[in-house]
Amino acid sequence: DGGITQSPKYLFRKEGQNVTLSCEQNLNHDAMYWYRQDPGQGLRLIYYSQIVNDFQKGDIAEGYSVSREKKESFPLTVTSAQKNPTAFYLCASSIATSARGDTQYFGPGTRLTVL
Amino acid sequence: AQTVTQSQPEMSVQEAETVTLSCTYDTSENNYYLFWYKQPPSRQMILVIRQEAYKQQNATENRFSVNFQKAAKSFSLKISDSQLGDTAMYFCAFWPRFGAGTRLTVKP
Numbered sequence A: 001d002g003g004i005t006q007s008p009k010y011l012f013r014k015e016g017q018n019v020t021l022s023c024e025q026n027l028n029h030d031a032m033y034w035y036r037q038d039p040g041q042g043l044r045l046i047y048y049s050q051i052v053n054d055f056q057k058g059d060i061a062e063g064y065s066v067s068r069e070k071k072e073s074f075p076l077t078v079t080s081a082q083k084n085p086t087a088f089y090l091c092a093s094s095i096a097t098s099a100r101g102d103t104q105y106f107g108p109g110t111r112l113t114v115l
Numbered sequence B: 001a002q003t004v005t006q007s008q009p010e011m012s013v014q015e016a017e018t019v020t021l022s023c024t025y026d027t028s029e030n031n032y033y034l035f036w037y038k039q040p041p042s043r044q045m046i047l048v049i050r051q052e053a054y055k056q057q058n059a060t061e062n063r064f065s066v067n068f069q070k071a072a073k074s075f076s077l078k079i080s081d082s083q084l085g086d087t088a089m090y091f092c093a094f095w096p097r098f099g100a101g102t103r104l105t106v107k108p
Helices: none
Strands: A004-007 A010-013 A019-025 A031-037 A043-051 A054-057 A064-066 A076-078 A087-094 A110-114 B003-005 B010-014 B019-021 B024-026 B033-039 B046-052 B064-069 B074-079 B088-094 B102-107
Touching: A004 A087, A010 A019, A019 A031, A019 A087, A019 A110, A043 A064, B003 B088, B010 B019, B019 B102, B024 B074, B033 B064, B033 B074, B046 B064, B046 B074, B074 B088
Parallel strands: A010 A110, B010 B102
Antiparallel strands: A004 A019, A019 A076, A031 A043, A031 A087, A043 A054, A064 A076, A087 A110, B003 B024, B019 B074, B033 B046, B033 B088, B064 B074, B088 B102
16 A cells, blocks of 8 residues: 555654654655644644755754655654654655645654653 | 634534635735645544635535635635544645644534
8 A cells, every 4th residue: 555654653752862753655756744743733844855865944944854865765853952842743745746736645643752 | 935824723513514614824926726634533634625726616525615715815615514534633734834723523
């Protein structure tokens, strides 16, 4: 079955530690995205990538880093510089005709808690 | 940059009835795309409906339809014959912006 997988579902991190969230897709989509979701707020874009080896910052990129070495994979690292990392993180992908016009397909999300 | 506003944090509807969720946005662009996404309790977001701004006709997907008023910058979602499975958070989106969401509960 085609889709997007995110792992782990729940992640706990101690303050001061970096942690990497995994996102994999087998939809053959060119574009991938990372969002953060906090209670009472909509999704906020962290980073997106429309092609391998290229990515752009979204609205809240500070304290996060990404890589796009393979079309299928777009891991997100939450660094110790992120002041309030506890949140629900969603990964998405799209065909990438146009990031603004494409339907995005979402993964099941990762809940990150900083202890 | 564009903004997206959903003014109804929570709504409820009886099963089989119709409900309308509101969304307004702000942009200076003429051609753009608008979306409604659904996030059920499982938290996996899925597309409900997509509208291209240059198309005059309102998008429809089965029981879901939109009322797109370009001049008023309004993009409301109508759910007809509501079902229990429609219970979810609904987000209006004008990429890369998402509204804060409306929590819809369908009551039996």
